[in-house]
Amino acid sequence: MMTQQHVVVAGAGMVAHRFVEALRSRDDAGRFRVTVIGDEPRPPYDRVALTTYFTGRDPEDLHLGGAGLWQDPQVTLRKGTAVTAIDRSGRRVRTDRGDDVGYDHLILATGSYAARPPVDGSDLRGCFVYRTIDDVADLRGYVETLRVGHDDRPLRGVVVGGGLLGLEAAGALQALGVESTVVEFAPRLMPLQVDDGGGAVLRRLIEQLGVTVRTATATAKVLGARRGRVDGMRFADGSSLPADVVVFATGVRPRDELARDAGLSIGERGGVVVDSSCLTDDPAISAVGEVACVDGRVWGLIAPGNAMAEVAVDRLLGGAATFPGADSSTKLKLLGVDVASFGDAFGATPGSLEVSFADAVAGVYKKLVLSDDARTLLGGILVGDASSYAALRPMVGQALGTDPSAWLVPATDGPPGGGELPDGATVCSCNNVTAGDIRDAVTAQGCCSVADVKSCTRAGTSCGSCVPLVKRLTDTALEEAGVAVGKGMCEHFELTRAELFNAVQVTGLRTFSEIIARHGRGRGCEICKPVIASVLASLGTGHILDDDRGTLQDTNDHMLANLQKDGTYSIVPRIPGGEVTPDGLIEIGRIAKEFDLYTKITGGQRIDMFGARVEQLPTIWRRLVEAGFECGHAYGKSLRTVKSCVGDSWCRYGVQDSVAMAIRLELRYRGLRAPHKLKLGVSGCARECAEARSKDAGVIATDKGWNLYVGGNGGFSPRHATLLAEDLDDEGLVRAIDRFFIYYIRTADRLQRTAAWLEELPGGIEHLRDVVLHDGLGVATDLDAAMEGHVASYRDEWSEVLHDPVKLARFTSFVNAADVPDPDLRYETERGQRRPVLTPRSSPPVRSSDTSPGPRFISGDRIEVRR
């Protein structure tokens, strides 16, 4: 009988995660169980995305592996536990909790330390490094406490190190509202990735963002004030700078101490020496990730680490994989600035040629390094606009095929497509996926969408920079396989919703027949008709039942109420911000009682009344309108509710009047039609009782104003909203939401909520912030005008129906028997109210002997199908 072997992984970081995931997906026979021991108090997380911690993401959003992996019975994860020693002869590791864990094979995946340079004062309070969630949480906490005493002036921060990490840290300080200076020892920023030309453009771009840059500057000393706190920096040239907080981003050092103590070979500049199969001198111990030293080199990037994890797994399973080597190609977005560097970026190859393009005004620098015959691409540097990275990077070592300058000047038709990439070209460097792998996923493994390809090949699932190329390759492969990848909505329109919105806005067409004649074909269907109805409604072109629009409306809009399972409707009057007077409640109660409607409090802080028949809807609404209520649009792809908490008028913690703001917002956006429903929440303080971060727009009071979060969602795929802006005043808040909503309405896909829209928005939250707060697209006036137009033209949808005999006519049960209720409705009583009695969905067929009127089905109107 085969006995199961025990693999112990020391370190629970990104590469440990990849190792466990790969092992579990490949070890079909269950030969190994694995224990991962990590000293951080949490499961492995996406360190590469660490900086998003400052843009409102929850630390949990960064976790890797999902619950599934860590609940696998073959996997044990021991968080908050450090490995303190290795007993190689006994094959055991010791932990700081005092226990011994035996192993058959040990994987060292302990990563790196963030180095603190040995300058005086680098251990004062207020000095930080930038490596773990705890580091960034401490940094944030320190800044927030410090701010309490410093209302008079902005806080000042210094980041030591102008590389990748330093610029990320400067971005984090900015997000915290700290004025920052980046100090770099080399004569340019990012000396390892960009050359002098790129460095100059990068510096300008970074300075435009309000970050001060000092290059060729060496730090001499951190200055301390009372109580051991940082208050400044002194440089080698004798100059100094005041500082409230200092972040060191001066590089990393492998955490190889366990291996050192155990007598394993250590590289000249640190790191556990391994061969190309990732084994150390001890055949029972491997090392992977940043702690490993392969061919005399330590790799500080995730892609080589992942490749090592795959090699280690393959070897355990008896394979012969070797570490293929790596390159330091990177594409980054630092403070919203694109920087990419790939291949032989510095032209180290003898005889190589460089072609470059620099536009200091636009802030773009691009350089390609070519072989001596100017044909083969060797590498390049892109600053300010790295959109061609995804296409260029895989071409390293290949003939460019076109005039190289075509890749450098700002794109007109876009770079040559992904169709021509050779199969061997690496498309996703994080996960080592080639163009051929992607084509194979479509042709041999039946993937039908980018999502399928991503989950099947893992391409695009780490840094995401290759996703555009993955999409292009997938689409091309699908087209070649004869699968239509139409982006159109349905067979009647080849346009997407956003394109259609634009077309209708520009042409001014206002009826479905005109629109389909001009932009589509055929007579329409249940997909495109509601879309056009929604577009027309978003453009403020009148009542949704005007002209031929009544027949376009989807189920609920069709009767301005929500359809229930028995064909009756529910009614939801608007209760702005959830605030209602006792008199209002009594009126609702009275009406519900009179019409015998089932009543319930909704999840949206209002009251739903169920069981109204079509022909009763106008009568009930007349009563509600008389009692001062208006339409709540529970049926529309439009503003639903603005959930509030009680806020500072009663709550002892409240810092703003959240109810007043919720009511203001609800009255402003009521009736606003959108690609999908819109929900808001307003909380009076950070305790967040209104659950605002689960809404499309969530507003949370601060002592200075309001923080605005966008793109939250409950539903099937919950998502917490992302921070868009902080400490807005009332007017700034309203303006920001105005622009966000209109921009979403104009550009989203059909039935795409803001959460999904934001996830797919090119440039993401930074782009949105740019559009909404800085008018980056120059459309702000237009967006503002659109919202003002909506507010000015709002009218209560149900009151208008009550005054229009033509619209009222549709609210009849039968045109030839207008006051006969649907004779099939049946109810029973449950907990004191009525509920429908209905034949279940899998009802047995109606027999020929059935006495119900109408045609006889021999086998019923539901045909039982043999499966």
Place this chain on the structure above:
Amino acid sequence: MNWTTVCELAAVPRDGAVAVLVDGAQVAVVRLADDSLFAISHRDPVSGANVMARGIVGSVTVDGVEVPTISSPMFKQVYDLRSGRCLTDRRAVLATWEVRLHGGDVQIGPALAVTVRAAPADDPIDAEVTT
């Protein structure tokens, strides 16, 4: 033959439908943009609720032919208006009636009895229509 006048043509919106009661049966009268008429069961066979007249009228191309359709407002199955056959859920079918325009009036005629043979999942559904 027995024809019942149910309403004026003008009472039915173009590319829309209304519900009528004929001898106790709930029928949805559908009018296309070219004024052609169809009469189908108002009862949605999937949910059992009487709602079909509130569905969206449209078309779908099947083997190159433009088929007039109505979709259920409840769970969105799409039906061929001519035969009552469901195009998206092979197990469902709508009853149909004869319908005609008489002067300006819509008249409903006899129900068309439908014989439907249960079919295995990948056989086409066989519906024979007899008057």
